[in-house]
Amino acid sequence: METQLTINGTQHKLDLDPRTTLLDALRHHLGLTGSKKGCDHGQCGACTVMVNGRRINSCLTLACMHDGDEVTTIEGIGQPDNLSPLQQAFVSEDGFQCGYCTPGQICSATAMLEEIANGWPSHVTGELDASAELTTEEISERMSGNLCRCSAYPNIVEAIRKAAGGGA
Amino acid sequence: MRPFDYARAATSEDAARQAAEGATFIAGGTNLLDLMKLEVMAPSALVDINRLDLNQIEEADDGGLRIGALVTNSDLANDTRVRKHWPVLSRALLAGASGQLRNKATTGGNLLQRTRCLYFYDRATACNKRDPGSGCAARDGFNRILAVLGTSEHCIATHPSDMAVAMRALGAEVETLKQDGSTRRIPLGDLYLLPGDRPDRETVLEQGELIAAVTLPAPVEGRQIYRKVRDRASYAFALVSVAGIVAVSEGRITRANLAFGGLAPKPWRNAEVEDLLTGEASSDALFGKAADLLLAEAQGFGANDFKIPLARRTLVSVLRELSQEASA
Ligand SMILES: Cc1cc2nc3c(=O)[nH]c(=O)nc-3n(C[C@H](O)[C@H](O)[C@H](O)COP(=O)(O)OP(=O)(O)OC[C@H]3O[C@@H](n4cnc5c(N)ncnc54)[C@H](O)[C@@H]3O)c2cc1C
Ligand code: SF4
Ligand code: FES
Ligand code: FES
Numbered sequence: 001m002e003t004q005l006t007i008n009g010t011q012h013k014l015d016l017d018p019r020t021t022l023l024d025a026l027r028h029h030l031g032l033t034g035s036k037k038g039c040d041h042g043q044c045g046a047c048t049v050m051v052n053g054r055r056i057n058s059c060l061t062l063a064c065m066h067d068g069d070e071v072t073t074i075e076g077i078g079q080p081d082n083l084s085p086l087q088q089a090f091v092s093e094d095g096f097q098c099g100y101c102t103p104g105q106i107c108s109a110t111a112m113l114e115e116i117a118n119g120w121p122s123h124v125t126g127e128l129d130a131s132a133e134l135t136t137e138e139i140s141e142r143m144s145g146n147l148c149r150c151s152a153y154p155n156i157v158e159a160i161r162k163a164a165g166g167g168a
Numbered sequence: 169m170r171p172f173d174y175a176r177a178a179t180s181e182d183a184a185r186q187a188a189e190g191a192t193f194i195a196g197g198t199n200l201l202d203l204m205k206l207e208v209m210a211p212s213a214l215v216d217i218n219r220l221d222l223n224q225i226e227e228a229d230d231g232g233l234r235i236g237a238l239v240t241n242s243d244l245a246n247d248t249r250v251r252k253h254w255p256v257l258s259r260a261l262l263a264g265a266s267g268q269l270r271n272k273a274t275t276g277g278n279l280l281q282r283t284r285c286l287y288f289y290d291r292a293t294a295c296n297k298r299d300p301g302s303g304c305a306a307r308d309g310f311n312r313i314l315a316v317l318g319t320s321e322h323c324i325a326t327h328p329s330d331m332a333v334a335m336r337a338l339g340a341e342v343e344t345l346k347q348d349g350s351t352r353r354i355p356l357g358d359l360y361l362l363p364g365d366r367p368d369r370e371t372v373l374e375q376g377e378l379i380a381a382v383t384l385p386a387p388v389e390g391r392q393i394y395r396k397v398r399d400r401a402s403y404a405f406a407l408v409s410v411a412g413i414v415a416v417s418e419g420r421i422t423r424a425n426l427a428f429g430g431l432a433p434k435p436w437r438n439a440e441v442e443d444l445l446t447g448e449a450s451s452d453a454l455f456g457k458a459a460d461l462l463l464a465e466a467q468g469f470g471a472n473d474f475k476i477p478l479a480r481r482t483l484v485s486v487l488r489e490l491s492q493e494a495s496a
């Protein structure tokens with residue numbers, strides 16, 4: 001199945017078995033191993049990438065369904081010598097222990113902050129027509145699709161708050 | 169995953185035609201691919217409907233809303249009209265799954281997601297829904313999450329959707345399309361079949377019938393809430409949920425639309441319960457009677473017995489909150 005994907009700004013033409021998930025295409029066919037496979041069933045968030053600006057679980061979608069789409073992975077969010085504000089904040093706030101969930105956390109948080117900026121409510125937002133504050137409760141709820149086996153949650157929340165400019 | 173042919177649908181009729189010939193629709197894929205990886209579902213062909221023009225939310229002439237089948241759960245929850253006039257639907261959607269999943273999950277796919285019964289997912293066990301005639305391992309097994317209403321001796325699974333519960337309370341209808349271009353409208357309550365002796369048959373849809381849209385009637389008077397009780401505060405399916413729309417005037421209940429999740433093989437609604445409440449002054453005694461009626465035929469299977477008192481308390485609590493708020 002011929003599939004064209006724009007990944008982190010670069011076009012790729014792939015010829016894949018239709019069974020190939022977007023996650024496997026990234027990791028096995030393009031060597032972009034930043035996105036991680038935790039559960040392969042949409043339960044952990046380690047595989048989170050952005051497609052056309054929105055965060056999704058790349059393990060629960062087929063690469064061929066994304067012909068022509070723009071994908072952003074952790075590799076496109078920043079590089080070691082050019083960290084994004086969230087990446088920098090995860091380092092300075094110790095937002096990880098083993099680091100396995102971290103690329104997914106950062107991709108998810110990058111899109112999540114955009115969702116808040118666009119006025120999306122969450123399950124814990126008091127009024128559906130008011131904009132949400134970046135409280136611990138809001139961050140936890142909005143990030144609940146990203147599990148961390150090391151339970152670095154308090155520092156993940158701090159890192160996100162810091163990167164978003166919310167102070168300590 | 170078993171091999172399959174993959175094709176993108178050119179038009180809705182084309183999608184319906186391919187499906188009538190045996191292909192399975194794929195929308196967000198968040199339920200189907202999960203089950204295909206486990207080979208609980210093993211379609212020989214997929215027809216991808218994602219490029220069809222079914223992703224709009226439009227206002228209808230009667231003041232209602234027409235929601236395209238491909239509108240994502242995120243877009244529907246965030247729609248300013250839904251937030252304002254049908255807030256129970258936004259709330260139900262926001263209480264479901266995760267941010268990532270809601271970005272992919274679609275309106276049609278959400279309605280047709282399969283049960284989360286553990287045995288349905290485990291091919292090494294007996295399950296009449298997955299493998300008709302094999303038995304039901306859940307009846308005497310780990311059935312904590314399963315149904316207490318509408319079950320049969322052959323299956324006690326629940327329908328897991330939150331969105332569908334809110335839509336049921338709102339009186340939604342499903343609009344479908346067949347390959348010959350014919351359409352029909354099905355009230356959401358009539359879409360789902362009870363398990364009976366064929367738990368593998370879950371809806372009245374024919375092979376190849378595409379859900380094109382869901383319609384909501386014009387907004388109604390009253391306060392709306394969605395209360396979801398679950399094992400974790402977030403990212404977990406409902407054990408019990410209640411979508412309630414209640415209006416109170418001069419101390420009397422003038423409307424009570426109530427739908428329940430986590431209790432039954434379909435989003436549950438009981439007109440007798442609503443009739444019992446309507447016209448009465450709100451009181452705990454009245455709410456208790458409503459719960460008695462709702463749960464008169466409820467049957468637990470051991471591990472899920474707790475759902476019966478939990479449903480009672482959740483209903484009473486929701487009614488208290490809605491009748492207080494509405495009269496305030
Ligand atoms: C970890 C996890 C947690 C979740 N938690 C929740 C939760 O708390 N609450 C909740 O409600 N849901 C939850 N979900 C389920 C999620 O909401 C569903 O997976 C999703 O809504 C399915 O939509 P989809 O578009 O991805 O469907 P698909 O997987 O694409 O399709 C599902 C089924 O619908 C059929 N179908 C799709 N579209 C159409 C159409 N237009 N016409 C006819 N048939 C169609 C497909 O053939 C398939 O059989 C969870 C899922 C996961 C993986
Ligand atoms: S309850 Fe239904 S889905 Fe679960 S094992 Fe029994 S037959 Fe299968
Ligand atoms: S690997 Fe995709 S959600 Fe766990
Ligand atoms: S840092 Fe180890 S899983 Fe999150």
